[in-house]
Amino acid sequence: MRSLLLGAVLCLLGACSSTYQPPPPSVPPATNVPPAIPPVVVVPGQPPVVSTTRQPLPPSTVEPAAPVPAPAATPTSTLLASVQAAITAGDLERGAALSERALRISPRDAQLWYQLAIIRQRQNRLDEATNTARRALSFVGTDEILRRQINLLLEQVGAATSRNAR
Amino acid sequence: MGLWFVWIDYQIRRDFEALQWALPARIYSRPVELYVGAHVDAEVLTGYLQRLGYRRSGRVAGPGEYQLTDDGLRLRTRGFQFWDGAEPPVYAELSVADHHISMLQGEGGSELPLVRLEPVEIEQINPVTGEDRLPVSLAEVPPALVDAIIAIEDQRFYSHHGIDPKGIARAMWANVKAGGIVQGGSTLTQQLIKNLYLNRKQTLRRKAEEAVMAVALELHFSKDEILTAYLNEIFLGQDGNRAIHGFALAAQHYFGRPLNELRLDELALLAGVGRGATYYNPLRYPERAIARREVVLTSMHERGDIDDKEFEQARKAELQVREKGVTRTGYPAFMELVYENLSRDYDSDALRTEGLKIFTTLDVSMQAVVEARLDAAVKQVERASAKDNPLETAVVITDANTGEVRALAGGRKRGYSGFNRALHAKRPIGSLVKPAVYLTALESGQFTLASVLSDREIELRQPNGDVWSPQNYDRESNGDVYLFDALERSLNLATVDLGMQVGVDKVIDTLHRLGYVGNPQPYPSVLLGAVDMTPIEVAQLYQTLASSGFRSPLRAVEAVTTSSGEPLAFYGIETKQVADPAAVFLLEHAMQGVFERGTARYAANTIGGSMPLAGKTGTTNDLRDSWFAGYGNDLVGVVWIGHDNNAETGLTGATGALLVWSELMKELDIEPRDAIAPAEIMWDQVPQQAVRDSSDRDCGRTVSLPFHAEHMADVGISCEVNDSFFERVLDRFRSLGQ
Numbered sequence: 001m002r003s004l005l006l007g008a009v010l011c012l013l014g015a016c017s018s019t020y021q022p023p024p025p026s027v028p029p030a031t032n033v034p035p036a037i038p039p040v041v042v043v044p045g046q047p048p049v050v051s052t053t054r055q056p057l058p059p060s061t062v063e064p065a066a067p068v069p070a071p072a073a074t075p076t077s078t079l080l081a082s083v084q085a086a087i088t089a090g091d092l093e094r095g096a097a098l099s100e101r102a103l104r105i106s107p108r109d110a111q112l113w114y115q116l117a118i119i120r121q122r123q124n125r126l127d128e129a130t131n132t133a134r135r136a137l138s139f140v141g142t143d144e145i146l147r148r149q150i151n152l153l154l155e156q157v158g159a160a161t162s163r164n165a166r
Numbered sequence: 167m168g169l170w171f172v173w174i175d176y177q178i179r180r181d182f183e184a185l186q187w188a189l190p191a192r193i194y195s196r197p198v199e200l201y202v203g204a205h206v207d208a209e210v211l212t213g214y215l216q217r218l219g220y221r222r223s224g225r226v227a228g229p230g231e232y233q234l235t236d237d238g239l240r241l242r243t244r245g246f247q248f249w250d251g252a253e254p255p256v257y258a259e260l261s262v263a264d265h266h267i268s269m270l271q272g273e274g275g276s277e278l279p280l281v282r283l284e285p286v287e288i289e290q291i292n293p294v295t296g297e298d299r300l301p302v303s304l305a306e307v308p309p310a311l312v313d314a315i316i317a318i319e320d321q322r323f324y325s326h327h328g329i330d331p332k333g334i335a336r337a338m339w340a341n342v343k344a345g346g347i348v349q350g351g352s353t354l355t356q357q358l359i360k361n362l363y364l365n366r367k368q369t370l371r372r373k374a375e376e377a378v379m380a381v382a383l384e385l386h387f388s389k390d391e392i393l394t395a396y397l398n399e400i401f402l403g404q405d406g407n408r409a410i411h412g413f414a415l416a417a418q419h420y421f422g423r424p425l426n427e428l429r430l431d432e433l434a435l436l437a438g439v440g441r442g443a444t445y446y447n448p449l450r451y452p453e454r455a456i457a458r459r460e461v462v463l464t465s466m467h468e469r470g471d472i473d474d475k476e477f478e479q480a481r482k483a484e485l486q487v488r489e490k491g492v493t494r495t496g497y498p499a500f501m502e503l504v505y506e507n508l509s510r511d512y513d514s515d516a517l518r519t520e521g522l523k524i525f526t527t528l529d530v531s532m533q534a535v536v537e538a539r540l541d542a543a544v545k546q547v548e549r550a551s552a553k554d555n556p557l558e559t560a561v562v563i564t565d566a567n568t569g570e571v572r573a574l575a576g577g578r579k580r581g582y583s584g585f586n587r588a589l590h591a592k593r594p595i596g597s598l599v600k601p602a603v604y605l606t607a608l609e610s611g612q613f614t615l616a617s618v619l620s621d622r623e624i625e626l627r628q629p630n631g632d633v634w635s636p637q638n639y640d641r642e643s644n645g646d647v648y649l650f651d652a653l654e655r656s657l658n659l660a661t662v663d664l665g666m667q668v669g670v671d672k673v674i675d676t677l678h679r680l681g682y683v684g685n686p687q688p689y690p691s692v693l694l695g696a697v698d699m700t701p702i703e704v705a706q707l708y709q710t711l712a713s714s715g716f717r718s719p720l721r722a723v724e725a726v727t728t729s730s731g732e733p734l735a736f737y738g739i740e741t742k743q744v745a746d747p748a749a750v751f752l753l754e755h756a757m758q759g760v761f762e763r764g765t766a767r768y769a770a771n772t773i774g775g776s777m778p779l780a781g782k783t784g785t786t787n788d789l790r791d792s793w794f795a796g797y798g799n800d801l802v803g804v805v806w807i808g809h810d811n812n813a814e815t816g817l818t819g820a821t822g823a824l825l826v827w828s829e830l831m832k833e834l835d836i837e838p839r840d841a842i843a844p845a846e847i848m849w850d851q852v853p854q855q856a857v858r859d860s861s862d863r864d865c866g867r868t869v870s871l872p873f874h875a876e877h878m879a880d881v882g883i884s885c886e887v888n889d890s891f892f893e894r895v896l897d898r899f900r901s902l903g904q
Contacts (some may be wrong), residue, residue, distance in 0.1 A: 056435045075201035075280040082251075095249035095737060097725070100568075100739050105199055105280075107567035108799065108842075116739075131716070131742045138747050141842055 406525025784820030792822030
């Protein structure tokens, strides 16, 4: 009986050091989750985002334009806004992941490849930046402004590569 | 005796505190993205939702439900923690027209540009114990389930101290009343301990030990902690060699839906299964399970957990278990590639214990199309005499722009798990090698699409001394032919002429740049495909061509996160320029010609609506291997057909693999190829008939060809530079005079 009591006392003492934690939820509760796709935002200091490729299916009818209609958000413009937000927050790897998500939806969009090249440049992954920018050029078509932007980026990356080599 | 108590107390405290379940890695498919313009069929989409366990209803009330409308559907997603962030749950309405989403909007018609559905869990890599579970916290468990468990298993759970003599008496009485065992006397705490030490023999001493352990456990830990452990630990079924533990996984296993989406009747049924998972298995013994559910519901009703209406509704509810096999169809061929990719960074132990989430590139809908069509498509090209030695096949389909493997078949039968031909069958590739020969030539600047090649018989001495006398497939020779024409018609002699001019070693170098890692001997026969590759190696070569000379290593894994969604690894799109895009554009002109005029022209009957496409047929000696590799804007596909014992098939690339490829790609609605011309590309007219001497030139009938601006057609050949009226008239007379 004394042993049982001793055991009980030990048990009680042991309870103070219990470290058992319930396992974490497999999916975080929705209420605590920031939306992955924020509304389209214009980030100051960033060039406006213009998709250069055709959209898969244009609306079949176009209503007469209301005064200053807001441009409809496309999947890629929505994701690019998230990319910009991630870059602004300093989370370049998430920005890259979001760019790639956009590329999976619109893989021949020169603007998206360009965006990814910019992220690789900021990550100082210069070889990837060069190749990604060249890939952007392969889809640029007749968009001369974008072509110049990409070439400028290639020059900057080339210069940085030379500096690193020295 | 005292030491025995102390030891038991120590043991249970140690084991419970350290209770960290080995969690299997979960492998997910590529998630479906919904947006206006997305390629979607309503039927395919509902199939995907069913794979996710969505419930079809007359009105979408909660997450995981969908409703069909006249032209599309409404749904409420569950949300998911992806590697790049959390996807919130949303309500969406969409319309589908002509295989594309034509409208997508949110609640009250609000703007909704993009919705990412949850990925399908395609596989688990289970711990060596074979145990699988989805750990949940108490807050995530529907209160009705807790009520049901307490009502049926341990009504005095919140008042006893681990063992419950009153409960035993009550259970005995209940069993006597029922004339059989309907209730057990052991508490939830005792059952938890029994489960934790499941492998121990149930002797009297063990039972005594377990009773003491139950008391000790209750002394050290709170009721909520014990209940949570019970909810996650309890064994609730067996699925092949996988043991189903815990109620969250049981919900998926029996109903195909998450725990928080189950109705009262389903929760009551799960609570009842705990007493005998095999005996009450609702998949195998629905009547027993329903009877058990009745007992649970009655007990809940008697305790006042549920009112009369709830009780009546739940007991009358139809049992809707998941369809057998729907969520458990494996993807052994693709999984082998996943293991291969993962083995670079993760050892087997990490995959079996840490609950990693592995996000793959598999498109389950595309894979389903391949699996559904492949066997019949091969049968169509199979000779009637092939009964004793049926043809085998392998298919690789990748995203043309990113190198992600979207579907894979290692054999002709659905879910085939034997020899994975897509990854391991190394076979000569025949004419599939030719684009590398022509690309080498076009990149050199010495050749254009209008270069004239000699398609004449030739004898070559191989480095080992053998004399090699290649032949065209039809054993004819064609004299002077244009370079583009030689590729379109897959002329062997002209290809050897070209290859010997550029050099076999240069061609092998091109193969390496395109992504081939082998080292074939530099024999001239390499020029006609005497080099062995697996279908996935071929897919890598054609991937680089489809990406305009940018190589992206083929990959099956996108990202890895911890069980709670913290990103661990992200295998992004790699792209490296390995060939001149202008030369690849020229090459592709001829590879589109393969479909328009060349060896793949018969595919137009099947897949004409998707033209233009680019590709190449491949046939090996004595018709042992039939290959086709081709691409549109979105997909690259490689099909191999042959026999495992290397017997003759009677098929060329065009009469075998091409037809299977076309059948699959038609079903997948491959996007036409829309190659974007690099700035250096110019167009020129050349005479249709290739001639070496400009005086024989006939500009009466011409073909338009692209050229690199720095390497235009010879002045003597071009019909545009000298195309004065006088020249045209002269040409006309010349042609009449022939």
